[in-house]
Amino acid sequence: MTRHGTFTLATYLLLCGAASLALAHQGPDPIAHWAMTSRSIDGKVCHARLGPDAQLPEAGRIANDAHGQSLDMTGAGPAETAPLGADSEYLPTREMTVSAWVLIDEAEEVGGVAAAVAEDGSIAWRLGYNDKCFTLDLATSEAGQTQVEGATPYEKGSWYHVVGVYDGQTAELYVNGRLDASEPKDARGDLVYAERQRVVLGGSGDTARPPLRGRLREVSVYDLAAKKAWVAHEFEHNRSLVTLKRDARQDSLSMVVSPYLQYGTKEGMTVMWQTSLSGTSVVHYGETDECEQSASADDAEIHEVRIEGLEPETQYFYRVETKDDSDQSIGSRVSTFSTAVNEGTPFAFAIISDTQANPIVCAKLAGHAWAQRPSFLLHPGDLVDQGVKDVHWTQHFFPGASELISRVPMFPVLGNHEQNASNYYEYMSLPDPEYYYEFHYGDAHFFMIDTNRNVGPGSEQYEWLDARLAESTSQWKFVCHHHPPYSSDENDYGDLWKQNKSERGDLRARQLSALYDKHGVDVVWNGHIHSYERTWPVKGNRAVAKDGPVYMIVGGGGGNLETPGPSRPFFQNRVHRSHHYVMAHVNGPTLEIRSFDLDDKLFDTVVIEQDAE
Missing domain, CATH: 3.60.21.10 (Metallo-dependent phosphatases)
Structure with missing residues (x-):
């Protein structure tokens, strides 16, 4: 993998600590990134978006909430990568940032969110928690073992954005966008790795201690030391995880997203729309505005109906209709679409x-x-x-x-x-x-x-x-x-x-x-x-x-x-x-x-x- 982003605007903020949060983009690429969704969890495998995949001891359980998806780690055990060499491109050497979104259901004396753990159990770095607050553990060449213990108690069942930062001299711990604790000059030198180690997600690295009992949403590892502005920006980007509440269920049927078209071919078209309540998914269509034919799919709130058997290069008319369990009905106006052209047609x-x-x-x-x-x-x-x-x-x-x-x-x-x-x-x-x-x-x-x-x-x-x-x-x-x-x-x-x-x-x-x-x-x-x-x-x-x-x-x-x-x-x-x-x-x-x-x-x-x- 080619590491890059060294001269991007967001990297400039990382290295120089600029105060502006008016970032156009999300910053440099992490060297490793795991997002815990149904797209990335395939049985016992947690596929990385960047970096090495991680293996779960049993099939991962995806938890859905108002803001997306996460991996329910309770009783599942941690996810671990295959062994990595000390010179692996997926392991930071001197400067490091580890960022995670985590929810803790049960406190532990020593718990882990993400860690680099040797085969003998020694820790190169660990973003973790104890029975009160979040922690950051480091092993460095000049200072040996160092721990930063946060000042803010966490609440069980709440989402937190936790970031550990090390710049070669100072270790810092951020919680929900703010600096929570630091150890100036206590941690010095390069991070110390064994010949072989794994990255552990949702575990402390100590097999005698229970893994994370809670949920893990996302983990990113960078080989750069983040500054306050970047951490604050990353938190603000997903603040809804800790501030927004579930929307109250509506009692009336309404159109949330008007009909739109997807994946048009010479013989088919997908029509989608969203309603406030679950209901029937019906598309009426035809070659006149009478829309004399129909296609349907399972009841849903986000409706997806595929129409097949159409003629190439042909204009069609369509409208949608949804009815819920209480016989409320809502529909759209008649619109048009055309199927894809044949080869040779401009x-x-x-x-x-x-x-x-x-x-x-x-x-x-x-x-x-x-x-x-x-x-x-x-x-x-x-x-x-x-x-x-x-x-x-x-x-x-x-x-x-x-x-x-x-x-x-x-x-x-x-x-x-x-x-x-x-x-x-x-x-x-x-x-x-x-x-x-x-x-x-x-x-x-x-x-x-x-x-x-x-x-x-x-x-x-x-x-x-x-x-x-x-x-x-x-x-x-x-x-x-x-x-x-x-x-x-x-x-x-x-x-x-x-x-x-x-x-x-x-x-x-x-x-x-x-x-x-x-x-x-x-x-x-x-x-x-x-x-x-x-x-x-x-x-x-x-x-x-x-x-x-x-x-x-x-x-x-x-x-x-x-x-x-x-x-x-x-x-x-x-x-x-x-x-x-x-x-x-x-x-x-x-x-x-x-x-x-x-x-x-x-x-x-x-x-x-x-x-x-």
């Missing part, structure tokens, strides 16, 4: 990314895009600002995008702001495993990737993408993922107003570029940076005249705008700072791309012609 699609918490801008862009009658919407991630918050979906994204996605299907990928939350998987209906997938449309083949996860050589997505690109016979090959391999941004990959060094893009995502070069990918669409950028064709990390993929950042869907740096990198062709949307038009060997600002004014256009065979 089509066009819209691209909008990073809509985040700005339904006003999103709605304006969606309206402009719909006026151009695209066949579908491609969304390169960050649909919302905080994926774990229901209201960010029901009050931000869906109201903003409704004019467009009620008429055309949306094909999204996960951004970092989705937080891999269960909300994303409940609201989206995509081919398994949903965080990556593919689809065909006309003469194009689309490959949708989750760059929040491992994407380096040997990873699941890398191997899948290599194989699927090799098998593709489509005239056009397009890839979509959130993080940009190439970017001219001023400070996300190195502050170019303070130094002349920048990674010029996401290095983890850039590992995929070798596949794009190898298999002749035409365009790669990204978000994450809240501005617009189109590169020259790039191949072998060099700008070329042709026969290389063009990389496009289209992150102007609503997030706070960002700015390119003061110097022009080799790959840069066109940059533009505005909220925007993009239209791509495909006609045989011709691809036309046009980009429009918030006032619907054209600011960039490019035509790519494929050589005749």
Whole structure:
């Protein structure tokens, strides 16, 4: 795994302690990250988003609550990785941050949330708790064993964000965004590891002591020392876990999310909507506004109905209807959709990314895009600002995008702001495993990737993408993922107003570029940076005249705008700072791309012609 992020804005905050919390993104990549959801727990295996998987002694039990999912550790025993060498890339050496969301049901004299434990039981580091408060234990080369004991008592049955930080000299313990205790100068030197050790999640590392009796939601390990501003920001990002209450159940049936479309093909379409109460899921549809046919699915609050047996290149009308147990009924107005086109038929699609918490801008862009009658919407991630918050979906994204996605299907990928939350998987209906997938449309083949996860050589997505690109016979090959391999941004990959060094893009995502070069990918669409950028064709990390993929950042869907740096990198062709949307038009060997600002004014256009065979 390539470690990167050293010069990102968020890393600058980590290293320098800047006070501003106005972060555009979530910061550097952890070297290891486990999110405890039904997507990551597969029987006895806890799949890591980054780093090594962990093994449970028995099948994991997922707990659902008002804010998402967690792993119920009570009686299950801790999760442990395979043994790691002292020089493992997944173990911090001198500087360290360990961050976790944990709920404790039963106090212990010595308890563990996350720890690096040798085979003889010795501890290199442990974020834990005792019968009163949270603790941080370290073994360092110059000070030996050190423990930081928190000052704030924890309450059983409550969620806490706990962070342990070590910078080579000082050990700090944070609870719910605030510094709770520190040991200045008591801990010095490198962290001391044995020849072999495991990372233990939900256990102290002492087999004679009981594992965590409670719940574990997320654990992240960094090889950087966090400052107060970063810790506070991380806590604020998910404060709802400790402050929000369950919504009271409504007695009246109402529409929470209006109908929207997913995964349109030549023969099928998925219609989804959400109601305040569980009820029937019925879609009436047909080739006239009488909607004389119907399809249904199981009762639900988030309704998902797949319509099959449709004709290609055909306009259909549809409306939805839900009835609950008390015979209350609610429905939608009649709308339309069209099935996918056959090979050889021209089509066009819209691209909008990073809509985040700005339904006003999103709605304006969606309206402009719909006026151009695209066949579908491609969304390169960050649909919302905080994926774990229901209201960010029901009050931000869906109201903003409704004019467009009620008429055309949306094909999204996960951004970092989705937080891999269960909300994303409940609201989206995509081919398994949903965080990556593919689809065909006309003469194009689309490959949708989750760059929040491992994407380096040997990873699941890398191997899948290599194989699927090799098998593709489509005239056009397009890839979509959130993080940009190439970017001219001023400070996300190195502050170019303070130094002349920048990674010029996401290095983890850039590992995929070798596949794009190898298999002749035409365009790669990204978000994450809240501005617009189109590169020259790039191949072998060099700008070329042709026969290389063009990389496009289209992150102007609503997030706070960002700015390119003061110097022009080799790959840069066109940059533009505005909220925007993009239209791509495909006609045989011709691809036309046009980009429009918030006032619907054209600011960039490019035509790519494929050589005749």
